[in-house]
Structures are given as C-alpha cells and as structure tokens.
Amino acid sequence: MSCFWHPLSTILLADPRCYSTAAVLRMLLGSDRETQLVYAGDRMWPAVAHGQPFVVDSSDRRTPAPGSVVLVCPAGIPELLRVLSVTKERLHLVADADPTASHDARPDEVLGVARLPSRRPRRVLAGLRRRMLDTREAWLRGPDPAADPASTVLEKYDNQAAFYVDSGAPGLESGLEQRIRSSVPRGERFLVVGSGTGRECFALARAGWRVTGVDFAPAMVEQATRESARHGLDVEFLLGDVRNQEFGDTSYAAVLFTYDVYSFIPRRAQRLDVLRRLRSMLKAPGHIFLSARRLRSTYDRVVLTQQWAARGGRGEWGDSHTRWIATDGTLRRSYVRVLTRAQLDAEFAAAGLRLKEWHAGHGLLTPR
Numbered sequence: 001m002s003c004f005w006h007p008l009s010t011i012l013l014a015d016p017r018c019y020s021t022a023a024v025l026r027m028l029l030g031s032d033r034e035t036q037l038v039y040a041g042d043r044m045w046p047a048v049a050h051g052q053p054f055v056v057d058s059s060d061r062r063t064p065a066p067g068s069v070v071l072v073c074p075a076g077i078p079e080l081l082r083v084l085s086v087t088k089e090r091l092h093l094v095a096d097a098d099p100t101a102s103h104d105a106r107p108d109e110v111l112g113v114a115r116l117p118s119r120r121p122r123r124v125l126a127g128l129r130r131r132m133l134d135t136r137e138a139w140l141r142g143p144d145p146a147a148d149p150a151s152t153v154l155e156k157y158d159n160q161a162a163f164y165v166d167s168g169a170p171g172l173e174s175g176l177e178q179r180i181r182s183s184v185p186r187g188e189r190f191l192v193v194g195s196g197t198g199r200e201c202f203a204l205a206r207a208g209w210r211v212t213g214v215d216f217a218p219a220m221v222e223q224a225t226r227e228s229a230r231h232g233l234d235v236e237f238l239l240g241d242v243r244n245q246e247f248g249d250t251s252y253a254a255v256l257f258t259y260d261v262y263s264f265i266p267r268r269a270q271r272l273d274v275l276r277r278l279r280s281m282l283k284a285p286g287h288i289f290l291s292a293r294r295l296r297s298t299y300d301r302v303v304l305t306q307q308w309a310a311r312g313g314r315g316e317w318g319d320s321h322t323r324w325i326a327t328d329g330t331l332r333r334s335y336v337r338v339l340t341r342a343q344l345d346a347e348f349a350a351a352g353l354r355l356k357e358w359h360a361g362h363g364l365l366t367p368r
Contacts, residue, residue: 002296003130004303005137005323007098009041011071011078012329014053019327022073029058029071029112037071040329042133043095044069044080047116050331054080058112064091067118071111074103080114082121094121097129138306141333143321149266149335150241154217156324156334157196161219164197171203175360176289180254183287183364184209188253191281193242194261198224201235204256210234212250216241243270247281254287259361263293263337268316268347275351279367288353288365293320295340304338318343 013020014036028035035056039048047069048054056071064070064083072079072093081093081103091110095101144152157164172180184190186208192201195213197220205211213235215221221239228235238245243265255278265271278288295301295318308317318340321333339347344363348355353365 002299003098003100004134004300007041007043007095007101007130007133008323008325008331009039009043009079009095010325010329011080012038012040014038017329019329020078022076022078025071025073025078025111029056033059035112038329039080040325040331043098043101044082045097045129045133047082047096047119048080051329055115056112057115063107064110064113065118067120069114069116069118071114072103072105072109073111074105078111079103080116082119084121094123095126096121097126097133099123099127099130134303135306137323138303139310141321142307142311142319143333143335146335149319150216150243150264152321152332152334153264153336156322156332157215157217158219159326160324161197161217161223164199164220164223171199171206173360176362177203177207179359179362179364180204180256180289181207184254188283189250191247191252191255191278192258193255193278194258194264195224195237196220196258198227198235198237200256200258201237202228202231202233205233205235212236212238212252214238214240214242214245242274242278250281251283252281252286253283254289255282257288257290257292257362259291260293260336262290263339264335266319266335266337271347272351275347275353279352282367284367286367289362290365291362292344293336293338294344295338300338 011020036053037056039052039054040050042050063086066083066085068083069080072081081095084092084094091105093103093105143149146152190204190209190211192213195201195215201211201213218239221237224237304318307320318338320336320338322336324332326332348365352368354368356364356366
C-alpha cells in the first residue's frame with residue numbers, strides 16, 4: 001500500500017535532545033543498563049508518538065519475543081521496529097505505521113528492547129494507519145511559514161548536508177548514466193542544477209565530462225568543494241539560486257537537474273524563466289535531463305486536492321511539502337510542487353523545449 005508522505009523516524013538522546021548515532025547508542029547501552037531516549041517521527045504511530053520518551057533495556061540478552069519493540073540500526077540509522085517473527089538465526093522486523101518498512105536482523109544486532117506495549121503486528125493495519133496519517137497531514141499541515149517557499153528547502157539541505165556525504169547513494173542511477181553517455185559527447189561541459197554534496201558531479205567528472213555544479217545551500221557547496229579536493233577532481237561548484245544565478249557567457253552541452261529540484265521552484269513563472277535561461281545557454285544540439293516530483297496515482301490526486309481545499313483554494317493545486325527531522329528532533333516541512341504530466345508538458349512547450357522521453361526518473365528535453 002503506497003503512501004504520500006514517506007514515513008520518518010530516528011532516535012534522539014534525551015539530554016541534550018539531538019540526533020544519536022549508532023556508535024553513541026552502543027556505548028550508552030554497552031553497560032547493561034536502562035537508557036532513556038526520545039523517538040522522532042511517525043513510523044511506529046500510534047504505539048510511539050513523535051517526541052515520546054522511552055526506555056531501552058539492554059540487560060536482557062534473550063531473543064526478543066514476537067510483538068516486542070526493539071532498537072536496531074539498519075543501514076547504520078537508529079530505529080525502533082516491532083518483531084514480527086523469530087527464527088533461530090533471524091528476526092523479521094516491521095514498523096506499525098509503515099507497510100514498506102521491514103528488516104531482517106540477527107539477534108546480536110538488537111541493541112536493546114524498548115519498554116513499550118507488545119502487540120501482534122498486522123500489515124493491513126499498518127497501511128490503514130499510514131493512510132490516516134496522510135489524511136491528517138493533508139488537512140492540517142503545509143510547508144513551514146516563509147515569504148519564499150524555496151527558503152524552506154534551503155534550510156532543510158543546509159541542515160542535512162553532512163548526512164548526504166556519507167549516505168552511500170550511487171552517483172548516477174545506471175539508466176540515467178546510460179542515457180547521458182548515449183546523448184552527450186565526453187569532454188563537453190555539463191551543468192548540474194542542485195549539485196548538493198557533489199555525487200552526480202563527481203560521477204560525471206570521472207566519466208570524462210567538464211562539470212560545474214550550482215546549489216543554493218552553503219553547507220552543501222562547502223561539503224562538495226571539500227570532497228572534490230579530497231578526491232582530486234576538477235569540478236567547479238557555485239553557490240547560487242538557479243532562479244537568478246548568472247553564468248556569464250559559458251555554454252553547456254547538457255544540464256542535469258538532480259532529483260526533484262525542478263519541483264523546489266515554487267511558481268510556474270519562475271520555473272519557465274529558469275528553463276528559458278538554461279535553454280539559451282545550451283550548445284547545439286543541447287540536452288536537459290530534468291527530474292520533478294510527478295503525480296503517481298489517483299491517491300496522490302486525492303491527497304493534493306485535500307491540501308488545496310484545506311488552504312481554501314488558495315495557491316496552486318499541487319503545492320505540497322516534504323517532511324524532515326532537524327538535528328534537535330523537531331519535525332519540519334519544506335516546499336515541493338507535485339506536477340501532472342500535462343502540466344509538465346505545457347511548461348516545457350512554453351519554455352521552447354520538447355520532451356523526448358521519461359526514463360530513470362528524468363525527462364530528456366531538447367530545444368524545439
């Protein structure tokens with residue numbers, strides 16, 4: 001069962017209230033004692049609410065029973081998950097309100113058992129809870145207040161820059177890389193919009209292109225510049241907002257929008273202006289690889305309509321938000337625009353661009 005807002009969760013130290021790493025938790029729990037922590041997020045709702053303190057007991061070394069809640073670190077990120085089933089060598093773990101979250105762990109990977117009610121997990125209930133949370137979020141929430149909605153995106157990525165460096169995500173999805181290789185000659189200039197900490201830029205530079213990245217989050221640009229020097233790569237990183245960034249007389253063979261960056265531009269007029277300026281900088285034949293947050297289903301349409309109705313019909317239909325957890329544990333919301341295929345086609349045409357195809361999360365655009 002799909003959900004509109006991706007479920008979130010992490011574990012905080014109680015005092016001071018801040019993110020806790022897996023290493024810190026292992027140190028705190030290594031002395032076989034009870035430790036108080038704080039839950040942030042909604043994957044385990046309603047058994048564990050956002051901001052709820054809880055106690056973890058690491059003194060009991062028996063295999064946790066089905067239905068109990070355990071503290072584990074899948075992919076190195078601390079999580080609370082419920083034990084669905086137990087075999088001799090593995091625990092199958094799930095989240096109460098996230099039908100997509102499951103994880104297999106060895107008993108020795110469990111850091112402790114949380115003192116929370118034990119219950120039999122049901123996947124159908126997880127899907128229903130997720131839908132309930134989506135509905136509540138749609139009617140009651142929107143992006144954090146800001147004169148410029150894009151500033152909420154800047155705050156998110158400035159806050160989380162350090163975590164992107166160590167995320168382990170690939171530089172380019174294989175399907176996208178193959179499309180770039182077949183469309184853009186090596187050695188040409190490539191502009192990456194929303195370059196972040198540099199993953200995509202570094203992958204392109206290693207493959208033989210001359211790369212410039214632009215991002216409006218200072219912490220992201222600092223991390224990218226540092227990583228570029230560390231890896232000995234000749235990549236230029238610019239700090240600036242693509243809505244008003246000046247690139248001089250430089251021309252580019254191709255432009256890459258990293259995932260969802262186009263949807264972080266709040267208004268249609270601003271998005272068209274960005275596309276037109278980038279098109280004017282393209283060297284013939286010119287290619288733009290563009291990713292946007294696209295409407296996926298009827299369910300998405302229902303949620304977006306609920307949001308629009310909750311605003312009293314103000315703003316553009318499709319204005320929405322993503323959620324993130326700040327380092328102090330507060331749940332924050334940053335702007336994103338969800339676009340239908342028809343809306344995207346109309347914006348591309350108005351900007352003088354033609355969509356050749358969608359593949360690997362990106363549309364391939366060329367000048368008309």
